[in-house]
Each structure stands twice: as structure tokens, then as C-alpha cells.
Amino acid sequence: MDEVGVVGWAQTEHRQAMERETHLSMIFQVVNEALSSCGMTIHDIDVVIDAGSDFLDGRGISTCISVDAMGGHFKEESKVAGDGMLAAIYAFMRIASGLFSTALVVAYGKSSESDPIKQTRAMCEPFYLRPLGVDGMTAAALQARAFMHHYGVSEEAPAAVAVKNRAAGALNHYAQLQSHVTLEEVMGSHELVSPVRELEASPVTDGACAVVLAQGDIARSLGARPAWIAGMGHSVEAYSLGSRDLHKAASASRAASKAYAMAGVTDPRSQLGLVELSEYCTHQELMMYEAFGLCGEGEAAGLLESGATARGGEIPVNVSGGALCANPLVATGLVRLAEASAQVSGRSEGHRLEGVKRALAHGAGGLAMQSAACMIVEE
Amino acid sequence: MTRPVAVVGTGQTKYVSRREDVNVPELVREAALRALDDAGITPRDVDAVVIGSAPEIFEGVNNPELWIGPAIGATGKPLMRIHTGGTVGASTTIASFYHVVSGMFDVVLAVAFEKLSDGVAQYGLSACYDPLWDRDFACGAPRLAALQARQYLARHEPDVSEEHAAMVAVKNRKNALLNPCAQLQLEITVQDVMESAPVATPLKLLDCCPTSDGAAAMVIAEDRKARKMCSRPAWIAGVGTCSESPYVPHVDMAYPESCVRAAQQAYQMAWIYDPPNELDMAEVYEAFSFQELIWSEALGFCGPGEGGKLIESGRTAMDGAFPINPSGGVLSANPIGASAMIRQLEAAMQVMGKAGEHQVPGVGKALAHSWGGAIQFSTVTIFSSDL
Amino acid sequence: MELKPPELVYLEGETRCDYEWATGEVVGVFLTALRDHARILGAACSGCGGVAVPPQSYCESCGGEMSDWREVGPRGIVMSWAGANGEFEGGPVPSPFRYVLVRLAGADTEMLHVAPDDERVKVGATVVPEFKPPAEREGAITDIKWFVPDAGTGGRER
Secondary structure, eight states: OOOEEEEEEEEOOOBSOOTTOOHHHHHHHHHHHHHHHTTOOGGGOSEEEEEOOHHHHTSSSTHHHHTTTTTOTTBEEEEESSOHHHHHHHHHHHHHTTSOSEEEEEEEEEGGGSOHHHHHHTTSOTTTTGGGTOOHHHHHHHHHHHHHHHHTOOTHHHHHHHHHHHHHHTTOTTOSOOSOOOHHHHHHSOEEEETEEGGGBOOOOEEEEEEEEEEHHHHHHTSSOOEEEEEEEEEEOOSSGGGSOTTSOHHHHHHHHHHHHHHTOSOHHHHOSEEEOOOSBHHHHHHHHHHTTSSOTTOHHHHHHTTTTSTTSSSOBOTTOHHHHOOOGGGHHHHHHHHHHHHHTTOOOSSOOTTOOEEEEEEEESGGGOEEEEEEEEO | OOOOEEEEEEEEOOOBSOOTTSOHHHHHHHHHHHHHHHHTOOGGGOOEEEEEESOGGGTTOSSHHHHHGGGGTOTTSOEEEEOOGGGHHHHHHHHHHHHHHTTSOSEEEEEEEEEGGGSOHHHHHHTTSOTTTTTTTOOOHHHHHHHHHHHHHHHHTTTSOHHHHHHHHHHHHHHGGGOTTOSOOOOOOHHHHHHSOEEETTEEGGGBOOOOEEEEEEEEEEHHHHHHHOSSOEEEEEEEEEEOOOOGGGSOTTSOHHHHHHHHHHHHHTTOSOHHHHOSEEEOOOSBHHHHHHHHHHTTSSOTTOHHHHHHHTTTSTTSSSOBOTTOHHHHOOOHHHHHHHHHHHHHHHHHTOOGGGOOTTOOEEEEEEEETTTTEEEEEEEESOO | OOOOOOOOOOOOOOOOOOOOOOOOHHHHHHHHHHHHHOOOEEEEETTTOOEESSOOSBOTTTOOBEEEEEEOOSOEEEEEEEEEOTTOOSOSSSSSEEEEEEEETTOSSOEEEEEESOTTOOTTOEEEEEEOOGGGOOSSGGGEEEEEEOOSSOOOOO
């Protein structure tokens, strides 16, 4: 496989409502910062691949107006409708084809201007789901109970994930939520859709992220250490919740397996130094411990309890605070890639973790994570 | 050396204004199964799926690819959706091309669709305009195309005229008579077009495309597998796309820069120096009759302002030296999200020798073009019978 | 003229669109059976044999064609549930209520629907559908009002 490196990145300081910014200004900011972070200009970029959500933006073909803010004017440019990690995978393919040398990946979401729950409601097909008022939170809650019941996981376990990730977010100046929470606070927080509690679900966030990929020689010539892309995978499950084994994150498992095979990872727990995953609700982080092979089936709560996935543990997960601390929809998976790349290349600030040689980054989409996309980066 | 990639199977539904007998996933499934059948494979042989469709507001379901995927065998497979407006059908094929040429996958199923009858097409199109600046004034696509036609006429009159555009409509609507999938199949005259009801002057009813329900699908494969699946694959010899800033006053709609650049990129990749003589035919995205004249110039089939001369010459007729839109074009069927893929599909079928009654004899190289957005996105794909 | 930094200006708008979604034949038959006969139908896959409820014309698991109709239920087991509390908006019945995934007898998939906010509606519980009266049924998934704990009556229509 041709060498492709993640050479530059930038993200906004994610906030509940960036009132002084428009989509365009958020995008323009992260694109410029990502380019400066690797000493490039927009003229060095061969192709722009972006991700956005028309529903969230409230306009059709969102790239119609954002294309120049992302530097796509008179360039090859294409858009993926889905999580930003899929855009990163497509951008990788463009470079791996040998026909492009550099790519800019951009993803953004401005949830404060719309209603993120309604846009999940709109994901429901019109015959069997829409009339029932099902939305993303409902689907996640059904998944949570299926998982917790199947494996006998207590309600304290997803709450403990929240405690861990909020503590991590407190060290990350990009995170929207930068304060600790206690287990009591999480368990006592308002129930959104049982069994998911408010402090176990990601917040409403405005934010954007941009990442620069470059072919091997160019990546090496830039001076700053790149994060080399070692593997990737993406997959989907069946659409209807009733046709899926909701207690397992099957698409995440397949996506990770494909990435591991490409990267030559046979024992993720010992061969990964970090996992950055997109947990829209904290029970999903537990599900992904198992899906990513960090522990055996049914052992996720035990892994968490052992401290292995905490910042100082054997296999830290979400040292950025994860989606729980900032969920700029669409951009969330790309932020995970930026975080993983920053850690692996030693260019992370503030919440830096020493000695991360290889990291797995994950993005999710659809109801109850129907879709998953993963990338492995290494030094 | 870039990995050779080809189209080895195609499938489409018959385009009609309303398909009330199927829902969206079933419509897409119909085209997908036909393409798989054409390639002689089953869903099991597909490594990845790419779905394309226009703004979600047309069918009213967000992330429709997640609903549709299982209907086309994508459960358990890599799936992504491409969304680039009017060019999406082509961008989907192009993304599939990169899926394969990157070495990541060997066989990819690309599908694109539209089911406009489930919603309200013109409202959906109006929602594409910026709510801050344009939406209060915008009313769908014909007005934008009318602006474009006006700009074109103003620049090149009397070398080009409304009658020249009408000749395009006559040609393409007649070509559609030989395409069993086309929605509109009309034998009309220039006078019929000129006398048809005004829609947005200078556009008249017969200058305009219909709205359609339909889906198209293609199987794209790498070298070795392509040769096993197809005796005459349509090799993807050149690809170019270009996006432009959206501000209408900045875009030269009569000679769009994004189209010129996309074409240059594709020609360069395909080693084509003299397009009208090296290409054997073209499928261009003429949602409105004037556009065929405009794209012919921007794609280099003739010089600027010579679109009128080109249509008059008869070269671009079905029996001419360089047929354009033997399928009947977008004027004859426009399932928006699929239309750009249909241009590629038709061009590929011509190279594969599978275009049936509207087959142009001896097609070795064919070009497919599309445009989208506020005339700001362009794609060009070139298919060849040899590597 | 002195230019002051502007106050924040917000433009409010709504994008609304009306739809008439074609159901296709299989979904149409299912919804018609709810409306006209208060019966729940599943479809068996010609490929993997799985019975899907509610049905599509294709099998979501294997991509095969659905070939035979099967009547399923009325009893079913709750496989998972989620609690829509008193503030939940947009549900098919007044809040609070529960969303449920029900494995109906004879089906290989779960049907997503709703149930009362009743502690007997829990994982493993047996439930039966309660249909709306015939005059209120319109050929929609909500022709079933909800699923209620099985009191042994079989849950026939009112």
C-alpha cells in the first residue's frame, strides 16, 4: 500500500453555540489552521473531500455555498454525506490511487442553528418508524438496554464511562465540556430516554475540523512528523433495529477488523496505544471495547472498572474526552482522527499522552451506530 | 502505473414521472439487480457499495443510504453515500472508481436514484439556495437556466439563437424513441418547440427536462476481474471534476470554467488532444436545450460561440460523425440524483456495444459530462474500449 | 457615520415539505392487513428463510427476495424497551410511554412499536397488540395503538 500520512489538522474550540460564527467562518478557520499546521497553502492541495448534513444545515447541497470557504474553488472536490471519517477514507483512496498527492478533508456541524434530534427523526423511514416518532436517542436507548440486559451490565458502568471521559475533557481545551462529574451526579442526572441519562449522552455542539493528508514523500518533506495511515475499514449493519443484534456493535467490529488486517494488528489491546471512538452515548463506548477486541465478549464493564481504558491505563480510550465532551455531529469522527494523529505524532497539546505509537480512530453514523468507519494511524 | 478499472455491468429502471408501485429502496434494488445480472455476478461478489442521491429533501429521508443499503446487499459491507447535487450520479461512479483504483476494493457497486414523486421537486430545488441571500427570490432550476441561456444568447447572437436550442430539443427527443428507458419519446419540430408554452424565457416547455422517478446502477471492477465479467469492458480512461465558488455573478454560465477544467483534466488523463475527432460520441447533461450548445463549447467539441453551427451541421445527430446524447439525454428523462450517472452509463454501454437500438456503430471512446449546483460543479468521465 | 460592531442578528426560518410516499406492494399489503383485518404479517426470505416483521420485499440480512407471507403473533416477547418520559414530544401516544422491540411468535426479527409506561413491560415480558377501533385505522403502523402486557386474552381487536 502506498504511504499516506496525516500531516496537518485543526479543530474549533467546540461550543454549544458559536454565535459569532457561521458555517463558512468555522470552515474557513479550521482549513486555514490545518494548512498552517503543516506549512502548506491551499494551492498545495490537490483535492478537497468534505462531509456535511443538508438536514442539519437547513439547505440542500450544503457544499453549494461552502465550497469556497473550504478552498474548493477551481479544485477537484467531492462530498460524502455521513460522518467525517468516511470523508477521510475517501480522501485516502484519492491519494492511494496515485493520481493525487495531497488532500484536504473538512467536516462540520452547527447544531445550535437547528434541531439535531429532528434530523435523527428524519433518518427514520416513513412507513414503520416515522409515525412512531422514533429518533436517535430512542434508538440508542433501545440499544443500551439490549446490551446491558444481555451481558448483565449495571447502570453504573455507562455512568462510570461518563466520569472517565469528562475527566479527560477537562484537560482538553477544544472540548465543549471541560468539567469533571461524579458518579452520583451522572446517576442522578435527568433521564433522557431510559436507560440513557443526560450526562451519559453527548451534548449539542457547534464545531468543525479539517485534516490534511499527503502522499509519502511529500509528508516526509514537510518537517513536522506525520501520523502514517496504517489501516482503515468501514461497514454498515441492517437498517431496521429489529434486524440487528443490538447488543453488539457489529459494524464497528467489522470496520476495526478490516483496519487491523491492513495494519497488521493481531492483538489490539497490546498493539494500540490509544483509541479515540465516537460514543454518542456512553454505553456505546463499552460496546466498542468488545467490538474492537480490547476485551472479550461481555467483559467491557470489567475492562472499564480495571482502569485499563483510563488515561494512565494499558489501553487509554478517549483521552480527548470523546464525543461525550464535544459532538459537532458529522465532524465528530474526523475530530477523533485529528486527536489520534496529534497523539501519535507527538504534536498534541494539553492532554498529550506520552509514547503513543499507534492509535485507532472511529466515527459512527445512523441510528444506534448502524454505520462505522475506522482508521489506524501510527508513528 | 495506475490500476486499470472498467465498467462491466449496467442497469437502469424505465424512467417515468411516478413509480407508485415501489418504494425508494425497491426502486434502487431494481436497477442494482439488473446491473449485477448484466455483470454476471451476485451481491456476494461485491466488495463495497457507493450510493448517490440528490438533496435528501426530495424524498424526505435523511441519510437514505442507510435505509436503502440492505435492499442492495450492502448489509455487512462498506457503504458510503456521495452527495454533490446535480453531479452526484457521476461523482458516485467517480468515487467508486477511486475505491477500486486505490487498490482498496476490486468490485464496487455504484447506484444513484431519485424518487421525486414522493415529494415536491421545485420546493426541494429552492431549498438549495442560501437562506440568508437567495432563498426568498429563488424558485427552482428553470430560472437559473434561463439566466444562463440569456447570458449565452447575449454573448453570441446571432451566431446562436433560440432556434438552435430548439434543434437540440428536436434531436434528443427523437433519439429517445430508440431508448426503451426514456420517459419522453417525442417526434417534434423546431416550430413545435418555439410555440410551446414559456416556462422562463427564453426557455419554453419543450426546451425543458421532465421530473422523473428512476435509478441507475453500474458495476465497476479492476482489470483481471473485469475481463472475467465482461467481454468488452468500458475502461475508465479519464476522469476530471471541478468545483467553483457559488456566487452567481462570478460564474461565467455561458462558458463555465469548472466545465473547461474538468474536461482538461479528463482529456489529459486519457491522452486526448483533439476531442471532437478522437471521441466517437458524448452524453452531456442538458437539463435544458441551450445547455447542449453551451457544454459542447466548454468541453471543446467546437469553439466558443460555435454551438449553433455544430447543431446545424448534423454532426451531432444519431447518424452524424459525433453523436451527442443518442440516449435522448436529460431532456428525455431526469431522475435528478441519477441523471449524471445515466450519462456515464449510456456512454459506457456505447463502448460495451450494449446500447441496443440506440447503439452508435464502432464506439471506441465516449465522454460523459454532468453539471450541478448553481452551475458550479462539473464532471467529465471518458470511457474507452481499450486500455 | 460611525460603524459600531453589530449586535447578533438571527434569521429564523423553517423548511417544510409535504410528502406522499409510495409504500410499494409488500409494505402496502402489511399496512392493509393491519387496517382491514387487525392482523400482523411477516414475510419469509427465499434466501435465508428468516421471517421479517414488519416486512419489506427484500431481506435486510441477506439481500434476498421475500417470498411468502406468514401471519405472526399476536403474542410477542419484549426484547428491549426505552422509556419516553413525560416531556417526550412527538410520540404516537401521550407521554410517558415506552418504546419496545417485540419478537412476535413466528418472527425472526423484532418489531419496533410502543407500550404503556407500565413496569410489567420489561425485557422478557409477553405482550399482545391492542388495535385501534376499525373506524380509526388508516393503513398505518399506528393502527396498532400499542402493545400491552398479555393478560391471557390474546389481545383481539376492540
